[in-house]
Amino acid sequence: MTQLPPEVVRIAEDIKEMRIRGAGRIARAGAEALKLAAQKYRGSPSPEDFRRYMERVAHYVVSTRPTAVSLPNAVSFVMKRLREAEGSFRELVATVVAAADEFIETSLRAVETIGRIGARMIKDGETILTHCHSTAAVSVLVAARKMGKEIKVYTTETRPKFQGRITYRQLAEAGVNATQIPDSAVRSVMKRVDKVVVGADTITSDGALINKVGTSQVALAAHEARVRLFVAAETYKFSPASVHGVPVLIEERPPEEVAPRKWLERNPGVKVRNPAFDVTPPEYIDAIITELGVIPPKAAAMVLRELFGYSAEAEKLVLVAVEHDEAGVYY
Amino acid sequence: MTDLADRTVQLYRIMGSTEAADYALREALGIIKTAGSIDELRKKLASFAADVIKARPTSALMLNTFRDILMALTNLEGVEPAEARRLLAEKVESWIARARESVEKLAEIGARRIPDETRILTHSYSYSVVRTLEKCVAQGKRIEVVVTESRPTGEGLATAETLSSKGIPVTLIVDSAARFIMKDVDLVLMGAEAIAANGAVVNKVGSSLIALAAHEARRRVFIAAGTYKFSVETVFGELVEIPSLPPRAVLSPEEAEKLGDDYKAWFPLMDVTPPEYIDAIITEMGMVAPEAVPLVLRELYGSWPPRLPDIDELLERLSG
Numbered sequence: 001m002t003q004l005p006p007e008v009v010r011i012a013e014d015i016k017e018m019r020i021r022g023a024g025r026i027a028r029a030g031a032e033a034l035k036l037a038a039q040k041y042r043g044s045p046s047p048e049d050f051r052r053y054m055e056r057v058a059h060y061v062v063s064t065r066p067t068a069v070s071l072p073n074a075v076s077f078v079m080k081r082l083r084e085a086e087g088s089f090r091e092l093v094a095t096v097v098a099a100a101d102e103f104i105e106t107s108l109r110a111v112e113t114i115g116r117i118g119a120r121m122i123k124d125g126e127t128i129l130t131h132c133h134s135t136a137a138v139s140v141l142v143a144a145r146k147m148g149k150e151i152k153v154y155t156t157e158t159r160p161k162f163q164g165r166i167t168y169r170q171l172a173e174a175g176v177n178a179t180q181i182p183d184s185a186v187r188s189v190m191k192r193v194d195k196v197v198v199g200a201d202t203i204t205s206d207g208a209l210i211n212k213v214g215t216s217q218v219a220l221a222a223h224e225a226r227v228r229l230f231v232a233a234e235t236y237k238f239s240p241a242s243v244h245g246v247p248v249l250i251e252e253r254p255p256e257e258v259a260p261r262k263w264l265e266r267n268p269g270v271k272v273r274n275p276a277f278d279v280t281p282p283e284y285i286d287a288i289i290t291e292l293g294v295i296p297p298k299a300a301a302m303v304l305r306e307l308f309g310y311s312a313e314a315e316k317l318v319l320v321a322v323e324h325d326e327a328g329v330y331y
Numbered sequence: 332m333t334d335l336a337d338r339t340v341q342l343y344r345i346m347g348s349t350e351a352a353d354y355a356l357r358e359a360l361g362i363i364k365t366a367g368s369i370d371e372l373r374k375k376l377a378s379f380a381a382d383v384i385k386a387r388p389t390s391a392l393m394l395n396t397f398r399d400i401l402m403a404l405t406n407l408e409g410v411e412p413a414e415a416r417r418l419l420a421e422k423v424e425s426w427i428a429r430a431r432e433s434v435e436k437l438a439e440i441g442a443r444r445i446p447d448e449t450r451i452l453t454h455s456y457s458y459s460v461v462r463t464l465e466k467c468v469a470q471g472k473r474i475e476v477v478v479t480e481s482r483p484t485g486e487g488l489a490t491a492e493t494l495s496s497k498g499i500p501v502t503l504i505v506d507s508a509a510r511f512i513m514k515d516v517d518l519v520l521m522g523a524e525a526i527a528a529n530g531a532v533v534n535k536v537g538s539s540l541i542a543l544a545a546h547e548a549r550r551r552v553f554i555a556a557g558t559y560k561f562s563v564e565t566v567f568g569e570l571v572e573i574p575s576l577p578p579r580a581v582l583s584p585e586e587a588e589k590l591g592d593d594y595k596a597w598f599p600l601m602d603v604t605p606p607e608y609i610d611a612i613i614t615e616m617g618m619v620a621p622e623a624v625p626l627v628l629r630e631l632y633g634s635w636p637p638r639l640p641d642i643d644e645l646l647e648r649l650s651g
């Protein structure tokens with residue numbers, strides 16, 4: 001067995017110990033690790049040995065943070081290219097390097113590209129509602145403003161952690177006319193809203209959106225009021241595991257986020273359920289705005305095939321990502 | 332009199348509209364007992380009534396009780412001061428008692444409708460809902476309750492605390508998790524601030540979102556509300572005004588400072604649930620479909636449409 005290069009181990013450790021954070025950064029670090037692994041490979045120059053080595057590296061990198069969707073995603077992207085490539089050992093190394101570079105480049109520009117595409121879909125004078133904080137969704141709104149469109153934005157507070165306040169601040173700083181509302185007022189304002197733009201935590205192969213809890217009821221209220229809903233999502237948010245039938249785990253977070261610790265101690269009979277995410281069905285989503293273009297939600301499978309392929313090796317790789325057992329509800 | 336905005340905050344800080352009306356009625360009782368002349372009593376009481384109605388404009392209970400009291404006030408010509416005081420005090424006390432009795436009755440009816448081993452979702456805080464759930468337990472039913480915290484004012488915690496202290500298993504969630512949890516609950520039970528002529532229910536903001544999610548998941552929605560919550564004004568086309576709280580009344584001082592002076596927010600207190608998302612209103616006069624509001628009003632006031640004096644005209648007449 002060829003030893004893994006120390007550079008690769010270092011990146012893997014950084015991901016594992018959460019020194020590298022954020023979906024985009026983790027994904028790019030994963031691609032970088034594969035690139036370095038290929039460049040520093042000192043084993044036998046046989047294409048078969050190299051392929052086996054790279055599969056091993058891929059499994060190793062993915063296993064560092066099995067819950068991060070973007071990580072198996074980046075790794076799957078690079079490995080698909082390698083699996084489909086033919087040629088000499090040198091050519092295969094070049095394929096891995098080129099694929100990793102392409103992933104990193106696209107991912108770095110993804111948010112900006114999404115902003116540009118999404119902004120075209122917003123008209124001057126429209127009122128937009130957004131939930132939680134999403135860099136991609138904010139990018140769309142700020143880009144629309146920069147195009148000279150006068151938009152008004154409602155941003156939800158997003159209990160329990162108030163991430164909506166970050167959205168509010170970023171929009172206000174960019175000169176967008178923003179108003180904060182409590183999550184409970186989503187249906188109250190919906191009649192005044194022209195479009196909803198939200199981000200994504202994960203998108204599954206059937207086109208469902210897993211995003212911050214409350215998103216699905218925003219979508220329901222939009223659907224009821226015939227208000228269009230767009231999801232701004234980098235393609236590394238699409239879940240390769242869902243292609244292979246693996247359900248998405250909905251994390252349940254500590255009760256202290258919902259009620260003060262003292263209150264909880266005073267009321268030991270009260271249980272708190274604090275799901276971090278919920279599931280929005282594709283029928284409430286009008287389109288997903290990705291850096292590769294706008295797609296209907298049910299075409300998610302196409303994006304997943306296109307980027308990560310469908311093979312026994314691909315299946316094995318994503319299963320590494322789900323060989324863990326954590327508290328939560330599967331959907 | 333306190334500044335209207337402060338009075339609004341104060342009256343909406345009192346959790347349920349039943350409690351808010353109870354509080355206002357007791358204050359009215361104080362005015363009746365301490366005012367000097369009948370003229371002073373009339374002016375003070377009319378001005379107080381105008382004040383609380385403006386401060387909690389959504390509350391049909393507040394309107395209905397104070398309209399009745401104001402009507403009594405106009406009929407005091409030639410009555411001895413002591414007798415007038417006694418009559419008025421009796422009127423107010425009978426309202427305080429009636430509100431409580433109605434809740435007891437509707438709670439009994441509502442509890443019958445809830446089967447054994449039911450998981451109920453409720454929103455915010457409602458005295459009528461709490462009493463209904465307590466009666467369920469008294470009837471020996473094993474129930475579980477999921478309650479939303481109910482931003483911006485957060486009364487859900489009071490509901491959770493109250494029910495839990497009675498031994499009812501309670502789960503607390505954020506408002507955003509209502510649709511997430513909907514498949515795990517059997518029915519929704521909420522209170523009301525006012526019920527409009529068409530059966531629409533005005534209640535704490537978020538109620539309509541929960542009713543919508545219940546409708547989507549085919550869960551039944553029941554509203555526990557006495558008939559005194561039926562809004563007569565809406566029969567004549569009046570719209571129920573939805574007040575909102577200023578951010579300073581919602582945020583902690585630290586939060587307010589962090590968010591800055593420019594922080595623009597809209598914190599509405601109520602919303603409107605259309606009748607099509609409501610299965611029944613549980614009143615002390617029985618369970619009725621929301622569309623049967625006119626029927627209840629006819630029984631309550633003896634005619635359809637109800638023949639009642641306009642509250643603004645009453646106020647004008649008394650203060651003039």
